[in-house]
Amino acid sequence: MFTGVSGVGKTTIAKEVADMLKIPFISGSYSDLVPETRDMPHADMIQQDASTVFMQDMQVLNLRNKAFRGEDSFVTDRSYFDSAAYFINKLSHRIAECDLDHAVNLCRMLLGQQCTHLIFIPFSANFFNEWVTEDNGKRVLSRYYQFQVSQVMYGILDLWGYKPDPNILQYVNGIPNTGTLEIMGYKIKVMILDEMNYEKRKHLIKKFLQL
Secondary structure, three states, rough: EOOOOOOHHHHHHHHHHHHHHHOOOEOOOHHHHHHHHOOOOOHHHHHOOOHHHHHHHHHHHHHHHHHEEEEEEOOOOOOHOOOOOOOOHHHOOOOOOOHHHHHHHHHHHHHHHHOOOOOOOOOOHHHHOOOOOOOOOOOOOHHHHHHHHHHHHHHHHHHOOEEEEEOOOOEEEEEOOEEEEEEEEEHHHHHOOOOOOHHHHHHHHHHHOOO
């Protein structure tokens, strides 16, 4: 599963990895799962009333589960990690904490059950200064918004008990760039892929997947 904010190139590289591994690619995109939102800008979606946002995000969470749970092997451009980050970013100040706990814990449980490798592409300081996010008519293009959501994702890694690989000395945002998450007895291998160059991304992913 790939994770990261909108517009960092998850879909492009996820499809390439699926071809490389000769396993299915499954889109986890909000607009693919809920087609009626396809033409609705993200900024408008997140400004709806809190109960509508919560209901829509729970719908996407359930649709991702439906799409992923029947597959033995697949690659996807979204993850339950994304879902948790956006629940927190959009709703932490707008709904009861117990409701948010339920949603985030469900994301964590499903990630543990269905993900073996999580590749996090952060919108880091490097991206902030150099990356140009493609305008697809839906995304929030503000670098500050993308950076903010990415920092929430770093926080979730910490909250969910990310354990760095002691043999890796490369650090991203102060965190070793490979490690594991252990969730309910399931172990997930994690890579933080702070690299903008497409060919270098492929090379690092091959090493991470031991191809």
